[in-house]
Amino acid sequence: MSFMTLLGIWVAALLTFMIFSFLYKDNPIFKVGEAIFLGISLGYGWCIYYWNNIFPQAIKPLFYPGDGERNYLVIIPIILGIFILLRVVPKLAWLSRYSFALYIGGFAGIAVPTEIAGRFLPQVVSTMNPFGPTIPDAIAQIILLIGVFCTIVFFFFSLEHKGAVGTIGRVGVVFIMVAFGAGFGYTVMARVSLLIGRFQFLLRDWIGGTMMGGG
Amino acid sequence: MQKFGDIILNLDRRIIYLIVFLCVLLPLLFPMKIPFTETQEVKDAFNDIEALEPGSVVLISCDYGPSTIPENYTMYQALLHQCFRKDIRVIAMCLVTNGASLGNKGLKEAAEFENPPGNRLYPDLEYGTDYAYLGYKAGGTAVMLGIGQSFTSTFPEDFESRPLADMPLFNEIKALGDVDYIFDIASVGYPEFWVSYASERENVPLSVNCTAVSAAQYYPYYQSRQFRGLVGGMKGTAEYEQLVGMEEIIGRVPDATRGMDSQSAVHIFIVLAIIVANFFYFMKLRYDDTERRQA
Numbered sequence: 001m002s003f004m005t006l007l008g009i010w011v012a013a014l015l016t017f018m019i020f021s022f023l024y025k026d027n028p029i030f031k032v033g034e035a036i037f038l039g040i041s042l043g044y045g046w047c048i049y050y051w052n053n054i055f056p057q058a059i060k061p062l063f064y065p066g067d068g069e070r071n072y073l074v075i076i077p078i079i080l081g082i083f084i085l086l087r088v089v090p091k092l093a094w095l096s097r098y099s100f101a102l103y104i105g106g107f108a109g110i111a112v113p114t115e116i117a118g119r120f121l122p123q124v125v126s127t128m129n130p131f132g133p134t135i136p137d138a139i140a141q142i143i144l145l146i147g148v149f150c151t152i153v154f155f156f157f158s159l160e161h162k163g164a165v166g167t168i169g170r171v172g173v174v175f176i177m178v179a180f181g182a183g184f185g186y187t188v189m190a191r192v193s194l195l196i197g198r199f200q201f202l203l204r205d206w207i208g209g210t211m212m213g214g215g
Numbered sequence: 216m217q218k219f220g221d222i223i224l225n226l227d228r229r230i231i232y233l234i235v236f237l238c239v240l241l242p243l244l245f246p247m248k249i250p251f252t253e254t255q256e257v258k259d260a261f262n263d264i265e266a267l268e269p270g271s272v273v274l275i276s277c278d279y280g281p282s283t284i285p286e287n288y289t290m291y292q293a294l295l296h297q298c299f300r301k302d303i304r305v306i307a308m309c310l311v312t313n314g315a316s317l318g319n320k321g322l323k324e325a326a327e328f329e330n331p332p333g334n335r336l337y338p339d340l341e342y343g344t345d346y347a348y349l350g351y352k353a354g355g356t357a358v359m360l361g362i363g364q365s366f367t368s369t370f371p372e373d374f375e376s377r378p379l380a381d382m383p384l385f386n387e388i389k390a391l392g393d394v395d396y397i398f399d400i401a402s403v404g405y406p407e408f409w410v411s412y413a414s415e416r417e418n419v420p421l422s423v424n425c426t427a428v429s430a431a432q433y434y435p436y437y438q439s440r441q442f443r444g445l446v447g448g449m450k451g452t453a454e455y456e457q458l459v460g461m462e463e464i465i466g467r468v469p470d471a472t473r474g475m476d477s478q479s480a481v482h483i484f485i486v487l488a489i490i491v492a493n494f495f496y497f498m499k500l501r502y503d504d505t506e507r508r509q510a
Contacts, residue, residue, distance in 0.1 A: 023232045045312040052315065052351045056372050110360065118411025119441075126439030144438075182431045186448065190286065190427035192239070192481045193449035196474040197285030199239050 006210055013206040016198055147175040217502060220495035231488070238484050242476035246468070249479050256437050257454040260422035260444020263396065264294070269302035271395040272388050274362075274419075276409065277309045277318035279402035283426050287400050288321060289471040290424040290452040294398060295325035297459045299337045299346075304384060306394070308349040308370070310358060310405055315351035319374050322348045330466045343382035350374030355405065359412040363391045390417075397421045406433060410441045424451065449474055 018033030058078050061071035080099040086092040127148055131138035153165060154172030161169045253261075264273065275294065279287040298305050309318045326346055328336045340346060349370040352358045361369030366388065367379045379385045388394060397419050399409045406423040414421035420443045425433055427448025437445040446455050452471035456462075461469040 024229060041313060048312050048315045048351050049353060051376075052374070053353045056376070107356075111356075114411050114416065118415035119407065122415070122439050122441055123435060126435070179431065183428075186427040186429075186431050188485060189448055189450065189478065189482070192235075192478055193285045193427060193474065194282065195235070195239055196243070196449070196477045197470075199243055199477070200285070200470055200474065203243055 001209065009205050009210050013202060016202065146171070151175050216498075220498055223491060223495045224499065234484060235481055238480040239477040242480050243473070246473065247476045249476055251450070251453065251457075251475060253454040253458055254451070256445040256447070257451050258444075258458065260398075260424075260446055261297070261455060261458040263420060263422060263443050264297055264303070264398075265301070267301065267303055267395055270304065272304045272306060272384075272393070273298055273396045273398055274391070274394045275305060275307045276397070276399045276401070276405070277307060277314050277321070278311045278405045279317070279400060279426075280311055280313040281317060283402035284317070285470065285474060286426045286449050286452060287402055287424060288317060289449075289469060290446060290455060291318075291321045291400050292325055293452065293456045293459045293461050293469070294400070294424075295322065296328070296336075296461065296464050299325060299340060300464075304344075305346040306349065306366070306384070306388065307347070308358075308362075309351045310355055311403060312351060312353075315374065319348050319350070322346060328465070330464065336464070343377070344384055347379070347382055347384055348374045349379070356408050356412045359391075359408060360416075363413065363417055365390050391419060392417045394419055398424070400424045401429070402426045404429070406442070407436070410436060414441065422446070424455075449478060 015033050015036065018029050019037075021027055021033075022030040058074055061074050063070075065071065080102065083095040083099040085096075087096045127144065129141060131141050150168050150172035152172070154161075154169040154176070156165075159165050267273070273294075275291070277287075277291060295305060297303075305322070307318050307322050309315045326337060326340050326342075330336055349366070350373060352361075352370060354361070358369060366385055370379055372378055373382075391397075391413055394417075397409060397414055399406050399421065401423065402425070406421075406425060406429075409421055409423075413419065421441070422444035423433060423436075423442050424446040425448070427450070430445070430447030430451070433442065433445055433447070436442040446452060449471050453469075453475045456469040456472050462472070
């Protein structure tokens with residue numbers, strides 16, 4: 001194992017304990033760990049962003065074209081990008097509107113038909129599938145339809161939630177609660193998974209890899 | 216009984232943390248190998264990849280960061296081994312800034328995997344012909360639309376600044392429509408966008424591995440078959456590892472599978488804690504009510 005790998009594992013283990021110290025109570029060691037995490041994340045993000053986006057798509061075509069010709073067309077998006085940054089200069093902030101107008105207009109033009117055709121309609125169609133082919137499938141489909149109908153009624157605020165509307169709305173609440181429960185259960189599972197991941201790192205990479213010489 | 220109830224209801228949260236720590240730690244030290252079965256949504260994703268012909272191309276989008284390594288990175292490894300074992304070519308990319316290097320690391324790790332040491336499992340794999348890692352590109356949906364037009368114009372270079380146009384893989388695979396399957400491994404909300412901006416537009420089947428937090432919200436897409444398969448969280452990944460046979464491939468129990476004992480232990484503790492705490496809570500309510508009446 002190289003020295004840098006060894007150092008990396010020790011630093012990672014130390015930072016893990018610094019963050020875990022919050023579980024006892026808030027403390028300066030945790031704050032330091034938190035600040036290091038934020039700083040490194042931002043710095044790393046910036047480098048990745050620059051070398052994967054700004055350099056190959058804005059700077060390289062203009063200043064380092066290699067064997068090809070310089071691509072002056074990239075000046076247009078660069079200027080539009082600079083316009084957005086000018087929001088921080090009050091006198092020139094109005095220029096950002098042109099960039100935003102172009103961006104929002106273009107994106108809305110693409111997004112509206114794409115979302116309707118790609119998500120909304122297929123979801124509606126799958127909700128209204130024919131019952132079957134097996135009895136359990138048919139029962140599941142009926143429950144799904146009841147759930148969708150009752151939940152929509154619960155979120156329909158143009159009628160007072162009294163009588164039949166109120167009863168259907170309350171059934172809708174039951175379905176919403178079941179969905180929240182499923183979401184909560186999955187969230188617990190996800191958080192425990194992350195803790196397991198940290199323990200696996202500490203046991204295998206830190207203790208096993210650096211102290212016991214194995215994996 | 217009442218005193219014990221008070222202790223339970225006012226238990227220091229640090230004791231609960233300690234029990235959770237032990238529930239995670241002990242099964243990792245002393246594995247119990249609690250059996251688990253594969254669910255249909257995971258089998259569907261696995262079977263789709265298995266059904267691809269050798270030489271087919273799978274696009275894997277690594278839309279996760281280091282925080283979800285236990286749920287997503289392990290799945291990435293299992294999927295890559297499955298593809299390489301079947302001679303399926305892989306194009307990997309990333310839409311999340313802090314996951315860019317993880318995608319590269321995972322692809323190299325799987326492509327150059329040795330078991331036993333010194334014996335490469337896939338010696339014939341060649342970068343640029345059999346697999347490639349495009350790296351990170353900002354824009355999310357704009358990137359999906361971009362690769363729908365052309366890979367080389369959206370990603371002129373790969374993660375290590377090698378021109379895509381020089382790679383044999385991209386002489387054949389020009390755009391997303393030429394890809395046979397999309398697999399999104401995500402800890403963020405991109406799977407929904409992969410449906411509408413890529414899969415539905417280009418008519419390419421899509422499966423998803425997501426964190427457990429997002430799994431519940433994605434079931435409607437599985438139910439509508441817009442996701443051909445859904446691998447949710449560490450449990451889904453463990454099932455996938457079992458289907459791929461990762462223990463045999465890597466020569467040890469894979470991470471997600473190994474973590475399932477701890478997962479089960481913590482879940483049992485949480486369920487018991489909820490039951491016990493609620494029991495004493497209602498007992499206290501009843502006791503307080505009786506006391507109030509007597510007064």
